[in-house]
Amino acid sequence: xxxxxxxxxxxxxxxxxxxxxxxxxxxxxxxxxxxxxxxxxxxxxxxxxxxxxxxxxxxxxxxxxxxxxxxxxxxxxxxxxxxxxxxxxxxxxxxxxxxxxxxxxxxxxxxxxxxxxxxxxxxxxxxxxxxxxxxxxxxxxxxxxxxxxxxxxxxxxxxxxxxxxxxxxxxxxxxxxxxxxxxxxxxxxxxxxxxxxxxxxxxxxxxxxxxxxxxxxxxxxxxxxxxxxxxxxxxxxxxxxxxxxxxxxxxxxxxxxxxxxxxxxxxxxxxxxxxxxxxxxxxxxxxxxxxxxxxxxxxxxxxxxxxxxxxxxxxxxx
Amino acid sequence: xxxxxxxxxxxxxxxxxxxxxxxxxxxxxxxxxxxxxxxxxxxxxxxxxxxxxxxxxxxxxxxxxxxxxxxxxxxxxxxxxxxxxxxxxxxxxxxxxxxxxxxxxxxxxxxxxxxxxxxxxxxxxxxxxxxxxxxxxxxxxxxxxxxxxxxxxxxxxxxxxxxxxxxxxxxxxxxxxxxxxxxxxxxxxxxxxxxxxxxxxxxxxxxxxxxxxxxxxxxxxxxxxxxxxxxxxxxxxxxxxxxxxxxxxxxxxxxxxxxxxxxxxxxxxxxxxxxxxxxxxxxxxxxxxxxxxxxxxxxxxx
Ligand SMILES: Cc1cc2nc3c(=O)[nH]c(=O)nc-3n(C[C@H](O)[C@H](O)[C@H](O)COP(=O)(O)OP(=O)(O)OC[C@H]3O[C@@H](n4cnc5c(N)ncnc54)[C@H](O)[C@@H]3O)c2cc1C
Ligand SMILES: Cc1cc2nc3c(=O)[nH]c(=O)nc-3n(C[C@H](O)[C@H](O)[C@H](O)COP(=O)(O)O)c2cc1C
Ligand code: FES
Numbered sequence: 001x002x003x004x005x006x007x008x009x010x011x012x013x014x015x016x017x018x019x020x021x022x023x024x025x026x027x028x029x030x031x032x033x034x035x036x037x038x039x040x041x042x043x044x045x046x047x048x049x050x051x052x053x054x055x056x057x058x059x060x061x062x063x064x065x066x067x068x069x070x071x072x073x074x075x076x077x078x079x080x081x082x083x084x085x086x087x088x089x090x091x092x093x094x095x096x097x098x099x100x101x102x103x104x105x106x107x108x109x110x111x112x113x114x115x116x117x118x119x120x121x122x123x124x125x126x127x128x129x130x131x132x133x134x135x136x137x138x139x140x141x142x143x144x145x146x147x148x149x150x151x152x153x154x155x156x157x158x159x160x161x162x163x164x165x166x167x168x169x170x171x172x173x174x175x176x177x178x179x180x181x182x183x184x185x186x187x188x189x190x191x192x193x194x195x196x197x198x199x200x201x202x203x204x205x206x207x208x209x210x211x212x213x214x215x216x217x218x219x220x221x222x223x224x225x226x227x228x229x230x231x232x233x234x235x236x237x238x239x240x241x242x243x244x245x246x247x248x249x250x251x252x253x254x255x256x257x258x259x260x261x262x263x264x265x266x267x268x269x270x271x272x273x274x275x276x277x278x279x280x281x282x283x284x285x286x287x288x289x290x291x292x293x294x295x296x297x298x299x300x301x302x303x304x305x306x307x308x309x310x311x312x313x314x315x316x317x318x
Numbered sequence: 319x320x321x322x323x324x325x326x327x328x329x330x331x332x333x334x335x336x337x338x339x340x341x342x343x344x345x346x347x348x349x350x351x352x353x354x355x356x357x358x359x360x361x362x363x364x365x366x367x368x369x370x371x372x373x374x375x376x377x378x379x380x381x382x383x384x385x386x387x388x389x390x391x392x393x394x395x396x397x398x399x400x401x402x403x404x405x406x407x408x409x410x411x412x413x414x415x416x417x418x419x420x421x422x423x424x425x426x427x428x429x430x431x432x433x434x435x436x437x438x439x440x441x442x443x444x445x446x447x448x449x450x451x452x453x454x455x456x457x458x459x460x461x462x463x464x465x466x467x468x469x470x471x472x473x474x475x476x477x478x479x480x481x482x483x484x485x486x487x488x489x490x491x492x493x494x495x496x497x498x499x500x501x502x503x504x505x506x507x508x509x510x511x512x513x514x515x516x517x518x519x520x521x522x523x524x525x526x527x528x529x530x531x532x533x534x535x536x537x538x539x540x541x542x543x544x545x546x547x548x549x550x551x552x553x554x555x556x557x558x559x560x561x562x563x564x565x566x567x568x569x570x571x572x573x574x575x576x577x578x579x580x581x582x583x584x585x586x587x588x589x590x591x592x593x594x595x596x597x598x599x600x601x602x603x604x605x606x607x608x609x610x611x612x613x614x615x616x617x618x619x620x
Contacts, residue, residue, distance in 0.1 A: 033332035
């Protein structure tokens with residue numbers, strides 16, 4: 001019998017745990033040329049802010065061992081054009097959509113959420129991912145997710161703007177001393193779940209020109225190279241839940257997943273759903289391929305339901 | 319809507335395929351490697367100016383990003399089924415890996431990608447300018463133009479003779495060929511832009527097609543404008559995915575409304591009208607965001 005891959009995330013039940021990762025899949029049309037995006041548990045859109053943004057100059061990327069560094073600068077159309085064009089398209093395509101939002105200030109996050117809620121295509125939305133791994137203009141550009149208080153404020157303001165049955169997920173950065181304390185702050189402020197991890201801050205020097213390789217100087221490191229960091233972050237947070245240090249909420253795992261086996265690692269550490277980011281650049285159909293591979297692996301291991309494998313490694317410490 | 323019309327993976331509808339390509343021929347041509355792959359379904363969809371994106375290093379490769387190459391030619395049916403040809407300059411790990419492949423090795427190929435060269439409606443004279451391996455997509459283009467009755471001339475340039483590609487073919491595909499090299503080892507010593515004005519004037523060309531390094535494309539655009547011709551150039555920006563999902567390949571281009579936007583060269587390009595590209599933004603290996611770009615960072619932060 002086929003493994004039951006369905007997953008409950010907040011109010012929503014998704015038929016599959018597989019998702020795209022924000023910023024690694026554009027807003028749907030491009031990947032729809034390669035697979036049926038309705039096969040995904042949810043399509044995760046590129047983080048959108050209040051106004052249109054050009055993003056940074058180029059070069060915007062550098063390839064690194066088993067990964068890449070990117071410095072895009074949150075290029076996007078702004079929330080109004082996003083809901084009119086992109087979300088409307090995702091809705092007619094029948095895609096369950098997890099909308100990623102961002103802001104320069106906590107107020108901007110709330111404004112973006114409000115515009116999203118009032119849009120005609122809002123019924124395509126199965127959840128909102130709050131990308132707090134971006135710089136807070138009000139605090140000298142310190143990333144929101146590096147500060148539990150600032151993270152909590154964003155989550156609380158976004159929560160107020162959205163109906164109760166729309167789950168919100170706080171997307172955390174691994175670039176902190178104690179990821180559990182940020183997770184605690186977010187859940188307390190009303191996050192229904194956590195997405196982890198965003199990219200790690202990194203830098204590459206072009207050794208021909210002896211200058212930073214990306215125009216933004218530093219950038220976000222992603223890809224298989226960071227998978228062990230994702231596994232660790234998920235493990236620590238799930239362990240804290242098991243110890244009762246924070247309420248048990250679903251974790252969406254992301255970071256370096258390229259195969260079903262990689263996904264299983266994140267699941268065993270505590271992830272209920274899986275996003276595939278950088279691996280999509282290597283294989284456009286990776287988000288659905290990984291889902292098939294994960295399902296086969298679970299079957300081989302005798303699991304009837306994906307949910308039975310979530311966090312399973314915690315009970316098997318030697 | 320019926321199931322058939324909502325299927326998104328249908329190749330004819332999406333215009334792109336992802337296939338395992340079997341290498342059937344590889345040979346050295348001067349400084350380059352010319353590779354032929356069997357790529358079922360790709361040839362029928364492809365047009366001159368489009369490109370393919372190849373995964374390199376196999377399934378567990380640590381080089382995850384796709385490598386993009388102009389389509390040199392395609393043949394929809396032959397002994398092996400549809401084939402696609404590319405011409406590679408081995409510069410880094412991915413292109414070096416590709417250059418060491420042998421017959422029957424397999425590579426994951428996505429294509430055709432991007433927008434092709436637009437063809438003129440009237441049988442006007444055209445000049446096709448290629449720098450280095452940039453000439454690779456032009457022969458196929460020349461063929462299409464001549465079928466429409468266009469007079470076609472080619473200008474091929476490179477740093478040195480071994481980096482010219484296709485000078486012999488050019489004589490077959492074009493009505494006239496000019497060659498330039500920086501060091502004078504073949505043809506006229508100098509740049510393609512040095513001889514281009516004369517060719518446009520002599521042929522009365524209405525369109526100049528260009529493919530090659532950015533600096534060359536800018537000068538082609540300038541010369542074409544000065545001679546009253548339209549430039550259509552295929553750009554080469556650093557790409558991570560080739561399919562429009564990563565936003566790394568952007569460049570500032572003016573739209574029909576006159577506004578400059580950072581557009582993805584893999585989906586809105588690689589072919590642009592030369593006079594739409596904001597060449598002023600390209601300085602010293604970087605491309606800045608012009609201040610009048612839609613959504614440009616404001617002074618003092620966003
Ligand atoms: C539309 C298009 C058509 C091209 N056609 C050809 C062709 O016909 N023949 C040919 O030899 N080369 C062509 N190139 C350039 C070719 O893609 C790069 O030389 C190649 O990707 C370098 O890979 P590497 O592993 O050797 O180098 P690396 O520098 O290690 O590449 C690392 C990463 O940077 C990207 N990258 C590096 N340089 C370039 C570049 N110049 N352009 C785009 N991406 C780059 C690679 O795709 C890869 O993701 C084309 C590029 C584009 C965008
Ligand atoms: C090019 C690129 C752009 C990204 N843009 C965003 C973004 O807009 N919002 C966001 O929350 N994460 C963004 N990310 C981070 C990914 O969603 C993901 O968290 C991270 O890359 C780790 O997963 P991966 O290793 O599977 O790529 C981006 C990553 C890449 C590589
Ligand atoms: S190369 Fe990824 S969007 Fe163009």
